[in-house]
Amino acid sequence: LAYDYIVIGGGTGGLTVANRLSQNSDKQVLVLEAGPNAENLQEVFVPGLIGAGQAFTTLNWAYPTVPQTNLNNRTLTINAGKALGGSTVINSMIFPRAEKEQYDAWGTLNNNDSSWTWNALLPYFRKSEIFTPPNEFQQANGATFDRNVHGFDEERGRVKSGFPNFFYQQWTLWRQTAMGLGFPASPDLGNGSPHAVGVAPASIDPANNTRCSAACAYYTDFADRPNFTVLTNATVIRILWAVQERESDITASGVEYIDANNETRVVNVSRGGEVIVSAGTIGTPKVLELSGVGNSSILQAAGVKPVLDLPSVGENFADHVHSWANAFTNLNITNDLLSLDPAFAEQQLNLWFENRTGLYSSASRSLGIAAPSNIFNQSEFKHILKESEEKLDYFATLLSNGNPLLARGIQAQHRLALDLYRSNKNLPLEMNLSPGYSGPTSFADRPARTYNTVHSVLYAPLSRGKTHISSSDPLMPPTIDPAYWTHPLDVAAQVGGIKLARKMLTTGPMSSVYEGEFEPGLDKVTDQDIENWLRSVVKSDTHEIGTMAMLPQELGGVVDTKLRIYGLKNVRVVDASIIPFPISAHLVSTFFHNSFRQT
Numbered sequence: 001l002a003y004d005y006i007v008i009g010g011g012t013g014g015l016t017v018a019n020r021l022s023q024n025s026d027k028q029v030l031v032l033e034a035g036p037n038a039e040n041l042q043e044v045f046v047p048g049l050i051g052a053g054q055a056f057t058t059l060n061w062a063y064p065t066v067p068q069t070n071l072n073n074r075t076l077t078i079n080a081g082k083a084l085g086g087s088t089v090i091n092s093m094i095f096p097r098a099e100k101e102q103y104d105a106w107g108t109l110n111n112n113d114s115s116w117t118w119n120a121l122l123p124y125f126r127k128s129e130i131f132t133p134p135n136e137f138q139q140a141n142g143a144t145f146d147r148n149v150h151g152f153d154e155e156r157g158r159v160k161s162g163f164p165n166f167f168y169q170q171w172t173l174w175r176q177t178a179m180g181l182g183f184p185a186s187p188d189l190g191n192g193s194p195h196a197v198g199v200a201p202a203s204i205d206p207a208n209n210t211r212c213s214a215a216c217a218y219y220t221d222f223a224d225r226p227n228f229t230v231l232t233n234a235t236v237i238r239i240l241w242a243v244q245e246r247e248s249d250i251t252a253s254g255v256e257y258i259d260a261n262n263e264t265r266v267v268n269v270s271r272g273g274e275v276i277v278s279a280g281t282i283g284t285p286k287v288l289e290l291s292g293v294g295n296s297s298i299l300q301a302a303g304v305k306p307v308l309d310l311p312s313v314g315e316n317f318a319d320h321v322h323s324w325a326n327a328f329t330n331l332n333i334t335n336d337l338l339s340l341d342p343a344f345a346e347q348q349l350n351l352w353f354e355n356r357t358g359l360y361s362s363a364s365r366s367l368g369i370a371a372p373s374n375i376f377n378q379s380e381f382k383h384i385l386k387e388s389e390e391k392l393d394y395f396a397t398l399l400s401n402g403n404p405l406l407a408r409g410i411q412a413q414h415r416l417a418l419d420l421y422r423s424n425k426n427l428p429l430e431m432n433l434s435p436g437y438s439g440p441t442s443f444a445d446r447p448a449r450t451y452n453t454v455h456s457v458l459y460a461p462l463s464r465g466k467t468h469i470s471s472s473d474p475l476m477p478p479t480i481d482p483a484y485w486t487h488p489l490d491v492a493a494q495v496g497g498i499k500l501a502r503k504m505l506t507t508g509p510m511s512s513v514y515e516g517e518f519e520p521g522l523d524k525v526t527d528q529d530i531e532n533w534l535r536s537v538v539k540s541d542t543h544e545i546g547t548m549a550m551l552p553q554e555l556g557g558v559v560d561t562k563l564r565i566y567g568l569k570n571v572r573v574v575d576a577s578i579i580p581f582p583i584s585a586h587l588v589s590t591f592f593h594n595s596f597r598q599t
């Protein structure tokens with residue numbers, strides 16, 4: 001049997017596009033997913049067990065980075081889901097969207113392509129979801145919504161989204177504090193203007209308070225669609241190429257994979273069919289490089305015969321960087337209790353199973369996106385923008401690793417980012433409140449108390465890194481260098497975020513529940529102290545993008561605006577790796593929808 005579409009990776013982008021393509025019953029669609037179907041694990045479906053799913057090494061690729069020069073030579077871990085549903089099986093289910101102007105930047109970078117703008121994308125955002133408006137209880141706890149930016153069409157929308165059943169008191173206190181510090185109240189964090197605070201919607205089914213992963217949305221109800229075949233525990237090794245007459249005719253003929261019994265198998269793509277690579281920001285360039293598509297010198301060094309020299313594959317890697325400030329609190333109810341008191345945790349889990357209430361029914365958080373005006377003082381900001389502009393060439397060259405076209409692409413991205421920074425529209429940080437401890441210190445090494453944590457996550461990094469194979473062995477992880485914090489504006493924004501996080505913990509009404517800072521710790525006084533501490537603790541927020549960037553070829557792009565790989569006849573990429581330019585949002589809401597526009 002030959003398939004019309006072979007989708008590599010049954011994750012967020014992959015399952016969405018496979019489902020949409022298989023709506024046409026004349027087309028045979030095959031999905032090959034390396035991980036298992038994990039939908040029946042409570043660590044996956046119970047919202048309050050977020051985090052536990054990541055601990056299953058079988059569900060997490062947990063990719064190691066190379067030692068990070070700017071982070072005290074630490075090796076960081078980049079989590080990524082390894083299951084049907086991909087990263088939506090282990091992610092935090094936060095479901096808002098970014099700033100309009102940041103989506104527009106994707107179009108601008110692509111010769112002003114109007115299909116990659118907020119206005120063009122919004123109908124697809126709406127098409128992708130079945131949104132449940134907040135009920136009275138949820139509204140009383142701060143959940144708001146704007147009907148115009150959500151989807152309610154049960155026939156077409158598939159991702160269940162809405163609000164949870166348990167809200168912590170400190171979320172309200174924190175939102176009030178943030179408003180006092182200049183954050184407007186958000187009518188809806190999905191409305192394209194997230195410089196505000198509100199309660200984030202979640203990719204949750206509010207009817208039964210369970211996670212709605214990409215598998216829940218796009219596979220479970222369709223498992224018996226005859227032309228939609230999904231193989232789990234099937235790890236793709238490489239794409240196979242038809243014998244070609246001319247160099248411009250490189251055509252995928254099939255895919256080689258290792259099945260659940262460790263046997264190597266081949267599946268064929270039909271004449272006129274396509275291979276769609278959706279293995280994620282790290283998995284996708286790896287599959288392409290193993291197939292001979294990438295920088296020829298890197299491929300040869302790894303022992304792979306080049307088929308197409310495409311030097312930007314695996315480059316332009318951007319990731320969000322996570323940091324925290326936390327404090328002891330006099331509040332009794334925080335999620336620390338779930339670790340401090342096993343009997344309480346058991347009682348709460350029973351509550352979830354009995355009637356979907358209690359701490360484990362909690363999902364989304366109060367969050368807000370900070371603008372430059374929230375974190376920089378004017379003179380500091382002017383100075384750092386000026387310096388960044390003067391060094392555009394320097395950083396574009398440094399971050400493009402000897403690839404002159406990509407240097408132009410990175411320079412174009414930086415120019416746009418700096419323009420948006422100047423108009424207060426490049427929103428550099430997500431701030432959100434965890435009702436409990438979050439941070440770098442293990443449970444055993446911190447005081448057994450209750451905490452509040454303000455997260456500060458760098459969402460608009462200018463640094464760019466790379467991921468490449470260094471072996472032809474498909475089971476070896478690639479060599480990943482995100483080059484975190486190479487650009488000084490990234491460092492300054494993240495230091496500013498910690499100062500703002502501290503201020504949030506100690507300003508009323510949050511100050512009424514504050515019992516002293518734990519981290520960074522009051523001995524960290526100056527910006528330099530904070531920066532030094534951050535270098536020793538920050539972690540990946542595992543929102544990696546950009547390694548198969550949708551950019552024009554003359555800017556070092558890998559795919560065009562129809563997501564076709566330059567130089568290949570019938571191979572597209574549908575996952576977060578195509579995002580050319582980071583945005584101030586979690587990513588799933590973007591991916592559930594974009595991936596099917598090509599159908």
Ligand SMILES: Cc1cc2nc3c(=O)[nH]c(=O)nc-3n(C[C@H](O)[C@H](O)[C@H](O)COP(=O)(O)OP(=O)(O)OC[C@H]3O[C@@H](n4cnc5c(N)ncnc54)[C@H](O)[C@@H]3O)c2cc1C
Pocket residue numbers: 008009010011012013014032033034035054079080081082083084085086087088090091092093094095234235236237278279280281283284287541542543544574575576577585586587588589591
């Ligand atoms: C821990 C965590 C928390 C996050 N929290 C949020 C959040 O709260 N909100 C939000 O919007 N975003 C969040 N994100 C980000 C978001 O989930 C991802 O950006 C998004 O799911 C990526 O989609 P994707 O299609 O690019 O890749 P994925 O969904 O990761 O899919 C890639 C799939 O390809 C498979 N694969 C890889 N290699 C192969 C191979 N060789 N053969 C076969 N299959 C292969 C993988 O197993 C995986 O299933 C989080 C991510 C993580 C990891």
